[in-house]
Amino acid sequence: MTHTFDILIIGGGAVGCAVARELSRYDVSIALLEKEADVAAGASGRNSAVVHAGFNNKPGSLMAKLCVEGNHGFEAACRELDVPYRKTGKLLVAFDQADLDTLARLKAQGEENGCQGLRLLSREELRARLPQVGGIGAFESPETAVFDPFQYTVALAENAQKNGVQFFLNTKVTAIERTAKGFRVTAGDQVFTARRVVNCAGLHSAEVAALAGLNRYHIYPCRGEYFILDKTDVLPMPIYPAPKAGIGGLGVHLTPTIHGNLIIGPSAEYIEDPADTASTQVVMDKLWAEAQQLLPGLNGRQIIGSYAGIRPKQAPPGEGGFRDFVIREEVSCPGLVNLIGIESPGLTASLPIGRMVAGILSLSMDMTEKKDFDPTRKGILRFRDQSPEEQARLIAEDPDYGEVVCRCQTVTKAEIRQAIENPLGARTISAIKYRAWATTGRCSGGYCLPKIAEILTEEYGMAPEAISHRGDGSHLFTGRVKA
Amino acid sequence: MxxxxxxxxxxxxxxxxxxxxxxxxxxxxxxxxxxxxxxxxxxxxxxxxxxxxxxxxxxxxxxxxxxxxxxxxxxxxxxxxxxxxxxxxxxxxxxxxxxxxxxxxxxxxxxxxxxxxxERTRGAIAIPGTRPAGIYTAGAAQNLMNTKNLMVGKRVVILGSGDIGLIMARRLTLEGATVLAVIEARNQPSGLERNVNQCLYDFSIPLHLGHTITDIQGRKRLEVVTMSRLDENNRPIPGTETVIPCDTLLLSVGxxxxxxxxxxxxxxxxxxxxxxxxxxxxxxxxxxxxxxxxxxxxxxxxxxxxxxxxxxxxxxxxxxxGLALEKMPEETSNAMAKGLPQPGAITCIRCPKGCRVTVSPDGTTKGNACPKGEEYALQEQKAPSRVLTTTLLAPNGTLIPVKTSRPIPKDQVTVWAKKLKPIPAPAGPIRPGQILLRDPFGMKVDILATGKH
Missing domain, CATH: 3.50.50.60 (FAD/NAD(P)-binding domain)
Incomplete structure (x- = not known):
């Protein structure tokens, strides 16, 4: 079957979905192809969930410009898209004189980049602010925020869909041919033709570029491992160590999440396999040791999980650090817009990246703004956050609001149903998890997973074998016990 | 209010x-x-x-x-x-x-x-590796299998020897899965001795004491776990790794x-x-x-x-x-028998105490605290038997918990479980104790409902 669009976006991470959302402002037909069973399946769902301020990036770089722009617009975007967001600020902590020098340099760099309100704190000021944190001085960035990157990506996708973008999940691009009118893109037994292709394939962006005949890019996967701790109010804001030269990340930090948990991580380790999101004993031990330096007195019994994400780095091992984002239409392949090496701060920069792609495309095609573009999207109403009066009203309206499915996070059956019936049609346990936030608590789904499985089989008629964690091959059940 | x-x-x-x-x-x-x-x-x-x-x-x-x-x-x-x-x-x-x-x-x-x-989870004990489908806490798997009619896997490794893990080793076996190993970090099983006996030994399920799982691999569904021996400080000993291909891991770790x-x-x-x-x-x-x-x-x-x-x-x-408060009952839980069944002794299962009874050639018994122990040991020596518990599927899709009306020969337990698997429960309301299948296999043993429906 052949589908025809003006623009094809390859990749449904935060960047692909932000590009889709920004392009959906214009009167063009758009499809987004995602190889996994849901959006946010790669690095977009495996990170520190921080909206960066932009002081870490080299002045004049795309990273710096787009990050600062993204930060300044993030709160408004989250309001439009109904995404949980909290401006917490963040502290970078120094442990020696070299660290203090680094912090002073970062402050100057941040100010050059356009960050607001940056401030150095003395040891005494740090103690007064956060007596529980170690260190001899600190640097405060008041514009840093925390948010929910899953819901953000889902929200961008749903908003893009609402404005006409078609989403094709479980659709892995296997060939790209140039034609007289543009491109012919094959994904398994499906064929798409399009005038323009936007490569937002993240870790696989170099491979996708190569499918189109451009072999100049190389992505080095660099893994970051994390621990997740149970809900705690031990920290009001993210705490980072002063960055050390040469590492490919920002250093192991402690981040309170928008959901009340604490994240420890990430490590930075170059690996061969871009899909290897394993945690390792060596790194787990290291993370814990470094976290305890930042916050002495962390309790290991608070750990409820671990995860890892893979950075799509352009800087090879040995070079380390960051190379700037590549965002350009290829001269040697007109109509192909490549987005290469969109690592941190890619989430923060995602909407400005989307606008930049729109700008690039408008140079060579007619991009007329739609009159009926709707920038808003409503997420699933969180029962637990409502007032008792509102909760009573909701239950009276729909008794499913009175039935708690996930006990750790107090997620009701009504919310689970809305997550199952999500507009993108992603129907995996992960899709439900990220939308309703069920299974994410201290029991890791021990209580709610059987209930969700029962709802899927009994009320949505799914075969047990069709229930999967993250799509094909990740089935939870081998069938019925008794048929 | x-x-x-x-x-x-x-x-x-x-x-x-x-x-x-x-x-x-x-x-x-x-x-x-x-x-x-x-x-x-x-x-x-x-x-x-x-x-x-x-x-x-x-x-x-x-x-x-x-x-x-x-x-x-x-x-x-x-x-x-x-x-x-x-x-x-x-x-x-x-x-x-x-x-x-x-x-x-x-x-x-x-x-x-x-x-x-x-239940303590995989995340809480921080086992390294990937996070594929097929990893369950033992109690969640028990809920899925016994109340939701969902089969969790086919080739299973169980980490931890808590009672739920031991019980699930038997349950999975009776439903046709293969339990490849039960792995326990300590040198003693943590569940009751009677469960080690009835749930592992009865089915020749290997129990690896002093071992743990040091890696979990699988991209989508679980593919392999790595088992390592532990030293006296509970650290894995390099070089002792055994890779066990499996599709399911159950955790019974506290x-x-x-x-x-x-x-x-x-x-x-x-x-x-x-x-x-x-x-x-x-x-x-x-x-x-x-x-x-x-x-x-x-x-x-x-x-x-x-x-x-x-x-x-x-x-x-x-x-x-406004009355005086009473003292709580003695905490007797530690009196329950735990440990490995001893060679030459029969662990009585008539009560949780688990007396280790030895039978002399002349038929006299030693080690039993009560006559039930003697009765059990002699029976166990002559013709070991067990009550089989399983489920039958009611026509409306509900699982009915059932048991045999009396113990059946031990070597028939797996056979009966297999034979009962495709047989449905009768339609209509069911009360506990009701005979659902009257002497289905000609051994004067009925199948009784243990729950209502």
């Missing part, structure tokens, strides 16, 4: 017994709040037998024990509300619960916390008291176990709020939970009436 003398949070064995105790000690109004659609708690998924030996002197399955506890609470006139998830408790004992009918608030003269426990509600009321918790701290009267640090069972301290047997529940309920009523 409605007022009750005693509100009990949780309708498992502890909460139901507390209702009985409270009523019997003079509480006028008692309300049990249960979040599930029926009372009984985890007992409903524990279709195996071994419950009630201490309280009732007979070997009951979990659903049978739950029905007795439910009946006892009903007989004394306790009000039971199912589908009610308690979301709030204040120190002055205002209870908030969510139900499909709306938010419920009640003011209690005294409260009993009977909120049970949850239970954690569940006390989110207790925390809301300001009750003190033990920082190590997460259990509520109580005095000898089972009263928490908040006056008028009592705790019992696994929410206080994880116990080996439901019988002990019930016994504690009765005292907690009695004391809740006494608190309301």
């Amino acid at each position: 409605k007022h009750y003398d005693v509100v009990i949070i949780g309708g498992g064995p502890g909460g139901l017994a507390a209702a009985k105790g409270a009523k019997e000690n003079g509480a006028k109004s008692v309300l049990v709040l249960e979040r599930d659609t029926k009372v009984g708690g985890i007992l409903n998924q524990c279709i195996h037998d071994g419950f009630g030996l201490i309280r009732y002197g007979s070997m009951l399955t979990g659903p049978e024990y739950a029905l007795r506890a439910e009946k006892e609470a009903a007989e004394v006139g306790a009000e039971v509300l199912t589908g009610a998830m308690v979301t709030g408790l204040t120190a002055d004992r205002v209870v908030t619960a969510m139900t499909r009918q709306g938010l419920l608030q009640a003011k209690a003269g005294a409260v009993v916390l009977a909120t049970g426990c949850r 239970l954690i008291p569940e006390n989110e509600i207790a925390v809301q009321a300001g009750a003190e918790l033990d920082p190590v176990t997460n259990g509520t701290v109580t005095d000898e009267h089972l009263q928490t640090s908040v006056p008028g709020i009592f705790a019992c069972g696994n929410s206080r301290k994880v116990l080996d047997l439901a019988d002990f939970v019930s016994l504690q529940g009765i005292t907690a309920g009695r004391n809740a009523a006494a608190f309301v009436r």
Whole structure:
């Protein structure tokens, strides 16, 4: 079957979905192809969930410009898209004189980049602010925020869909041919033709570029491992160590999440396999040791999980650090817009990246703004956050609001149903998890997973074998016990 | 706001017994709040037998024990509300619960916390590796298999030798899965000896003591786990790795008291176990709020939970009436036999004590604490037999827990389980004790329902 669009976006991470959302402002037909069973399946769902301020990036770089722009617009975007967001600020902590020098340099760099309100704190000021944190001085960035990157990506996708973008999940691009009118893109037994292709394939962006005949890019996967701790109010804001030269990340930090948990991580380790999101004993031990330096007195019994994400780095091992984002239409392949090496701060920069792609495309095609573009999207109403009066009203309206499915996070059956019936049609346990936030608590789904499985089989008629964690091959059940 | 003398949070064995105790000690109004659609708690998924030996002197399955506890609470006139998830408790004992009918608030003269426990997870013990599908806590797998009719996997490794893990090793085997290994870090199994005997040894399931899992690999579904031997400091010994291809990993690595509600009321918790701290009267640090069972301290047997529940309920009523509080029953849980069955000895399974009985050539027995031990050992030597517990599928899709009307030869257990697998339960209402299949295999053994439907 052949589908025809003006623009094809390859990749449904935060960047692909932000590009889709920004392009959906214009009167063009758009499809987004995602190889996994849901959006946010790669690095977009495996990170520190921080909206960066932009002081870490080299002045004049795309990273710096787009990050600062993204930060300044993030709160408004989250309001439009109904995404949980909290401006917490963040502290970078120094442990020696070299660290203090680094912090002073970062402050100057941040100010050059356009960050607001940056401030150095003395040891005494740090103690007064956060007596529980170690260190001899600190640097405060008041514009840093925390948010929910899953819901953000889902929200961008749903908003893009609402404005006409078609989403094709479980659709892995296997060939790209140039034609007289543009491109012919094959994904398994499906064929798409399009005038323009936007490569937002993240870790696989170099491979996708190569499918189109451009072999100049190389992505080095660099893994970051994390621990997740149970809900705690031990920290009001993210705490980072002063960055050390040469590492490919920002250093192991402690981040309170928008959901009340604490994240420890990430490590930075170059690996061969871009899909290897394993945690390792060596790194787990290291993370814990470094976290305890930042916050002495962390309790290991608070750990409820671990995860890892893979950075799509352009800087090879040995070079380390960051190379700037590549965002350009290829001269040697007109109509192909490549987005290469969109690592941190890619989430923060995602909407400005989307606008930049729109700008690039408008140079060579007619991009007329739609009159009926709707920038808003409503997420699933969180029962637990409502007032008792509102909760009573909701239950009276729909008794499913009175039935708690996930006990750790107090997620009701009504919310689970809305997550199952999500507009993108992603129907995996992960899709439900990220939308309703069920299974994410201290029991890791021990209580709610059987209930969700029962709802899927009994009320949505799914075969047990069709229930999967993250799509094909990740089935939870081998069938019925008794048929 | 409605007022009750005693509100009990949780309708498992502890909460139901507390209702009985409270009523019997003079509480006028008692309300049990249960979040599930029926009372009984985890007992409903524990279709195996071994419950009630201490309280009732007979070997009951979990659903049978739950029905007795439910009946006892009903007989004394306790009000039971199912589908009610308690979301709030204040120190002055205002209870908030969510139900499909709306938010419920009640003011209690005294409260009993009977909120049970949850399972320690893979995340909590931080096993390295990937996070594929196919990793379950043993209790979640038990719930899925015994109440949701969902089969969790085919080639299974079990980490930890807690009782639920041992019970699930047998359950999976009876439903056609292959249990490749049970792996325990300590040099002793942590579950009861009778369960090691009946659930592992009966089916020749390998038990690896002093080992743990050091890696989990699988991109989508679990593919392999790596088992390593541990040194005396509990560190994996390099070079001892064994790779076990499998599609499922069950974790039976400990239970954690569940006390989110207790925390809301300001009750003190033990920082190590997460259990509520109580005095000898089972009263928490908040006056008028009592705790019992696994929410206080994880116990080996439901019988002990019930016994504690009765005292907690009695004391809740006494608190309301201004009477003297009673002391809690002795903590007897450590008296239960744990360890490895000994060569040459027969571990009696007639009660949880698990006496190791030896039989002399002349037929006299040694090591048994009571005549039941002699009877069991002689029978076990001559013709070992077991009660088979499993499920039958009712025409409407519900699983009915069942058992054989008497023990069957040990070597027939797997055969019968396989033969029973495709046989449905009869249509219509089912009461516990009802004969569902009359002598299906010509051995004068019936298949009895152990739950109602």
